Amino acid sequence: MPPKLERIKDDSLRRSLTAAQESLRAGHFGDVVHRASDAYAEMLRRDPDLMKGPLGMRRILFYPRLGARLIQEQDGSPAVIYDRETFTFSEAITYFEFAVDSLVREGL
Amino acid sequence: MKFGLFYEHQLPKPYDDEQWDPDQEHQLLKNALDQIELADQLGFDYVFEVEHHFLEEYSHSSAPEIFLAAASQRTKNIRLGHGIVVMPPRYNHPARVAERIATLDLVSDGRVEFGTGESASEMEMGGFGVRREEKKSMWEEATRECVKMMSETPYGGVEGAFVGMPSRNVIPKPLQKPHPPLWVASSRRETTMVAARLGMGSLGFAFETPEELEERVEQYYQLVREECYPMGKAVNPALAVLSVLSCFDSDEEAIDKGLEAAQFFAYSLGYYYNPFTGGSHEPGKMNIYKRFMDTPPEQRWGPLGEGFRGFGGFQGAAIAEEPKDEVTRALWRAAQRGGCIGTPEFIKDTLRKYEASHLDLMIFVAQCGARKHEDVMESIHRTGTKVIPEFKERHEQHQRWRAQQLNGVEYPVNSSI
DSSP states (O other), X not given: OOOGGGGOOOXXXXXXXXXXXHHHHHTOHHHHHHHHHHHHHHHHHHOXXXXXXXXXXXXXXXXXXXXXXXXXXXXXXXXXXXXXXXXXXXXXXXXXXXXXXXXXXXXX | OEEEEEEOOOOOOOTTOSSOOTTHHHHHHHHHHHHHHXXXXXXXXXXXXXXXXXXXXXXXXXXXXXXXXXHHTTOSSOEEEESOEEOXXXXXXXXXXXXXXXXXXXXXXXXXXXXXXXXXXXXXXXXXXOOGGGHHHHHHHHHHHHHHHHHOSSBOOEEOSSOEEOOBOOOSOOSSSSOSOEEEEOSSXXXXXXXXXXXXXXXXOSOOOHHHHHHHHHHHHHHXXXXXXOSSSSBOOOEEEEEEEEEOSSHHHHHHHHHHHHHHHHHXXXXXXXXXXXXXXXXXXXXXXXXXXXXXXXXXXXXXXXXXXXXXTTSOOOOTTOOSSHHHHHHHHHHHTTOEEEOHHHHHHHHHHHHHTTOSEEEEEOSOTTOOHHHHHHHHXXXXXXXXXXXXXXXXXXXXXXXXXXXXXXXXXXXXX
């Protein structure tokens, strides 16, 4: 089975998360969190049905809340709020893996 | 594959009372020590003890270091695992953790597994003033410093974001060098990948099915080989998962004596970890068991409702081909959720799937809900005599597979798998 990152079909999302992986290796953890959060929010933006019903609520609620959090704007669109700009290694991994896993699971 | 027991020390209240009987907590802990002594004699490899605070009925295990110290004096071989120590310094200062881990390692002749975690329930975080958005960075910093304290002479000190301490020699040092095997609680999939990248064992508290596990194992070992920046001075590559155990000679008996307690485990877990209700518990007043028993059986897997799969993994795995017969259906459901509720043969069939997925360690929840001590003992005995031996015979094959996976890992390995 190829590494999970390579199973993301969408070119732009895969490129963004590949860059996040490079940032993780380079120790730029804030960049990792931004790229991963942007990719996840983009996934929801492309298919608003993903935010509907109990599973949709879970996709918002269960997004990591470790200094960046996902909210739903009044118009229903997803937005990421950053409570700080510095993140640790484990926090960056958490956001990165969550985003990669979600994109693969949704078939993007 | 190796085997362990997992203790929350669950203690449902009497159905009709706001409080427990006066001797119940005392008896709960004494019974658990009997169970662990039996497990040790039967060849179980590990016992893992949680650390939770204020989670009435769900877990009365707030001082695992004391309990494990007692267990160390009643057992000879079983590994004594913290599953886990809550590491944010507001719960436990890392120097105190280092001292306790080392002392336990000494009195147990080097049998400690150092599981770490951050906690997640509002009841606990609120009680100790830990902010959710900071808990992971607190865990990371405190754990890293704690490991240094155990392995460096003297410890050089730190001025971190959450831990500040001048240079001191933290004593005693653990018997296992450079330190006991390190684990991290992984109730979310991404934490397993954190574990891999930090060279820590993953204590998977998400009740994964064998199918879910297979891919995770592959990813985990790949990251250990290719992307590892160890938390400690040695890595502990290992994946463990939990499963509820009720092992009896007939399926009906296993369900009769085990299923309701497994449901209570899931229900009370969901009660405290539900983001909507988890912080609204009325301390000292609420009777969760009564609430559970008053809930229609089909809703007892948890208060989050259909469609949620988290919080213990008991929820709504696809139920497309559910058997019609009640007993078979209950077993099928248990198996779908990774449960080991049934006869030794049924449980061995389930475990063979985990073994095929290259799981390192299966940890059983044998004591939970209102299960009777005698039933827990019987279930442990039957598992130890009729289930585990087959897998012990094949463990060498697994170790060879692990050696292949770890080929090329440049760090020292300190693992009891």
